[in-house]
Amino acid sequence: MTFRDWLVGTVVSTTMQTPTAKSIVLDVPGWKGSAAGQHVDVRLTAEDGYQAVRAYSLASTGPGDRVELAVDLIEDGEVSPYLVGELREGDQLEFRGPLGRWFVWKPGDTQPVQLVAGGSGVVPLLAMARAHAASGSEAKFRLLYSVRTPAEVFYADELASLAGPNFEVTFVYTRQTPPGWPHPAGRVSREILGSATIPAAENPAVFVCGPTGFVESVADWLVELGHNALAVKTERFGGN
């Protein structure tokens, strides 16, 4: 079995993470595990043989037979409406992977790590935070998470429990804040980025994942703030 072969997982549980996003846990006997930040190709096959394939980041990391995806609904999409609206416990799902060796964090990496998420772009970054916690790594981790409203936060409870001295989480709400929030709703700015992330002087590895426009802005500002462009790894989705 290699990452090029199609595997079959059985859905053991699904959880609505937000009103439009679902996490899916698969049981995959013989799965060899994945590094934090990797993704898989998911393949759907209709009765007439028609197939559609899309890439999704893994929320799970490390060894074990469980594989976890988290999928946000794209209204006019073809695969995400099925995964979010139809797929249920007991169903089988075909996929292959793990794929990608660039946008990856490994527990042996000791430098500080700044994660910057836009919306569902938090999924591969959550995998990194999970790997960080599971490994007992002492590397300093920080997450800046831009999200429209409190209801649209993925893995809210888990992020709260992972947060601690070695993992600081900062939320930026772009449309609606929780009651009593000290800042008005608004987008991430260069100023927020400068004040709520690990400074360039500490030479952090930076992982940015989100919609294209968000990633473009954030990556540009990081370079302006003095980060080495080669230390800033990006993953974008959607067009412009």
Added chain:
Amino acid sequence: MAIFSRGFSGRPRESNPDLPPGQFLTEDFPVLSAGPTPRLDTADWKFEIKTETGQTLSWNWDELTALGLEDVHTDIHCVTRWSKLGTDWRGISLDKLFEDAETSFDFVMVHSYGGYTTNLPLEDLMNGQAWIATEFGGEPLEPDHGGPARLLVPHLYFWKSAKWVRGITMQRTDSPGFWEQNGYHIYGDPWREERYW
């Protein structure tokens, strides 16, 4: 043999013969990059070809564009599965740039501003198959799509069309470039679905 996905019917079938296997059509122009977008000024820009003889051919922006832009009407296919049909580019043919190159090597490494690299066989750049593109859709190429200039090799997956292109170095063997070292296929033919290795 694939398993069937209970309750999945899919979109109306796209029986478009211009669409390689496993690809879907997009009207968008998605962006795939490994890091921040370099911001380059054409005043400081240059493009170089280096060969094993020690020869370096070099063009600044004005010299390059003075070689003459060709119109290129083509389909493009990204390894992340979107395809865009009938796109319009303008660029300088690699045939012109290689006219005076002295080389017996069969492979190239393409280098970009920002450090990105990708490898190709030289023959895939010759005979009207590749350009240094400076315009897309009648406008100067935007930085996030590789501007001011990117390689355009539309018969291969689009990561081979290196953004922010800076130069080409001849190499004896087909040593892998950046994405090729990070999981993508060494050649990348969309019609044979050469996505990963």
